[in-house]
Amino acid sequence: MSFDINQYKIESEPFYQAQGNEVERYQAAYAARLPVMVKGPTGCGKSRFVEHMAWKLGKPLITVSCNEDITAADLVGRFLLDASGTRWVDGPLTLAARYGAICYLDEIVEARQDTMVVIHALTDHRRELPLDKKGEVVKAHPDFQLVISYNPGYQSVMKDLKQSTKQRFTAMEFDYPTPELETQVVAKETGIDEHTAAKLVEVANAARKLKGHGLDEGISTRLVVYAGILIKQGMPAAEAAEMAMVTPITDDAEVRESLLHTIELVL
């Protein structure tokens, strides 16, 4: 049975509001099949950007959201038992390498350390993936590219990428868009008017100033979009902002009060 990698192609254009020349930079990296690291806080558009680029380049995209339970075998593949005995099943990284897709490992730093070994072989000039258990070395398809995302804000001694891994990637830095661009993103994603979108963005930017002063991470664009969606459902703006932009991100009564006060002033 042959495998159809085209099922991973993205059919319609994912909306992506560029912040600079990141589209051109990515195209240059892809043209040379260089591995790319997208860096930045959670919910600022990294995954959307990668989806947009896969669509633009017409290449299949295989995404793996990494967590602490992800092991090398989850990426590479394993033998499974079935009625006729054991059968090798390729993991997502192997599928991408074998058939030619962009493989996006989201929040790679969360995965177990043994996953780094398999990434390393694919990111140097060899572009190969050894399947030790199967006794096969997969030569990467010419279209294969590896992309990882990384949130430097979460880094700790335990959870940071090693230099030996970092130094195998080109990198692009992302941040929350400027207020003007973020307003457009929120209006376009949710269908609310630009005036209301701008107010939500104003609240988000006020909250982002609290990062390091009671908040670990600012309000993401994702959460601003959620607030817009709730408003579109008919919820009053202040209530939507509280539900999407305050309650999820803090358990601290003082920070909560201060954010609610901002909402009261702005919305």
Ligand code: ADP
């Ligand atoms: P990340 O991967 O950085 O955690 P996502 O790419 O999932 O974040 O972005 C979260 C949401 O924010 C997206 O689903 C989209 O609605 C919105 N978003 C953020 N930035 C942009 C952008 N530049 N263009 C379009 N949508 C964006």
